[in-house]
Amino acid sequence: MDDYPALSVFWSMLWFFLWIMWFFLLFKIITDIFRDHEMSGWGKAGWLIFVIILPFLGVLIYVIVRGKGMTQRDVKSAQENEAAFQSYIRTTAGTAGTAGGSHADELAKLVDLKDKGALSEAEFQQAKAKLLA
Template identity: 75%
Template sequence: MDDYPLLDLFWTMLWFFLWIMWLFLLFKIVTDIFRDDEMSGWGKAGWLIFCVLLPFLGVLVYVIARGKGMSQRDVKQAKESEAAFQDYIRKTTGTSAGGKGGSADELARLAELKNKGALTDEEFQRAKAKVLS
C-alpha cells in the first residue's frame, strides 16, 4: 500500500493540473490566431507551426508577444456579441435603435395615458387596435 506516497500523489495531481491549464491556453491561442483579422495568412501559419512544433515555447512566446492583443480581441468580440444581441432584442420586440416607435413602447405609452385619465377607454381601445394592426 505504500507504493505511492501521498507527496507523490500531490505532485502527480499538480503536474496534471498544469498540463490541463496548458492545454486550455493552447486552445485559446489557436482560436486567437484564427480570430485575428489583422494577421496575414502566413503569420497565422507561422504561429501555428511554432505552437505545434515547439508547443511549450510557442505558447510562452505567443503570450509574451501578443498577450495584450488577445485581451483586446476578447473585449472586441464581447462588445460585438453584445451589440448583436441588443440588435436582436430590438428587432424581436419591435423597438427601434433609439427605443422609440416600437409597438411595445407605443402600447405602454397608451396605457400610461389611459391610467392618467388623458384617454377614455374607447379611445384607448381604438389606438390599441391601430398600433396592433
C-alpha cells in the same frame, strides 16, 4: 486508498488541473492565430507550427509577444457581439427608430394613460385591441 496519501492526491490533482489549463490556453492561442486578420498567412503558419512543435515554449512566447493584441482582439470581438445582440433586441422589440413608434411603445403609452386615469378599462381594452390587430 491507504497507500496513496492525501498530499499525493493533491499534487496529482494540481498537475491534472495545470495540464487542462494549458490545453485551454493552447486552443485559445490557436483560435487567436486564425482570428487575427492583420497577420499574414505565412505568419499564421509560422506561429501555428511553432506552437505545435514546441508547445510549452511556443505558448509562453506567444503570450509574451502577442498577449496584448490577443486581449484587444477579445475585447473587440466582445464589443461586436454585444452591438449585434443589442441591434437584434432593438429590431425584435421594434424600437429601431420607426417614425410612428413601435407597438411596444404605443402599448406602454396606453398603460401609462390608463394608470393616470385618462383612459377607462373599456377604452384601454379597445385601444389595445386596435393596436394589436
